[in-house]
Amino acid sequence: MTRQELEEQLLALSLSDRAYIVQYLTERLCMGAKGIQKTPGICGGEACIAGTRIAVWLLVEARQMGISEAQLLQDYPHIRAADLVNAWAYAEAYPEEIATAIGANDRVVE
Known part of the structure; x- marks a missing residue:
């Protein structure tokens, strides 16, 4: 399948299906926990955005x-949807x- 054929098929999908595919691909590409850091002395060294x-x-x-x-x-207006994707991938x-x-x-x- 060529890139053009794939693009045509993607554009034929519903908006919700296209959104799902974008989210799915983003999750798979972010598996390196990009955007997550551990800093000694901050939040006990826990993994944070x-x-x-x-x-x-x-x-x-x-x-x-x-x-x-x-x-x-x-609730956390200074984070983005991509930050949540990174958090879920890290978890x-x-x-x-x-x-x-x-x-x-x-x-x-307790």
């Missing part, structure tokens, strides 16, 4: 509680790390 103090585990926990991505973007790549951080936070709250 680059340039912020928003921990990946916090976003994952919010998502597990049923908070939508739209709501997260509204998928390091599930034990995220689960441990969520568990540690739950113990602190």
Whole structure:
């Protein structure tokens, strides 16, 4: 299949199907946890959205509680949808790390 043929097929899809494909490809291309950083002395060295103090585990926990991505973007206006994609990719790549951080936070709250 040529690039032109693929482009024609993509343009024939519904808007929601095209959005899904863009999201799917973005997630696969961002698997290197681009945009995520760990800085000693900031947020306990936890993985955060680059340039912020928003921990990946916090976003994952919010998502597990049923908070939508739209709501997260509204609650944290200085992050972008791409930051959430990067956070989800990081969480998928390091599930034990995220689960441990969520568990540690739950113990602190209790």
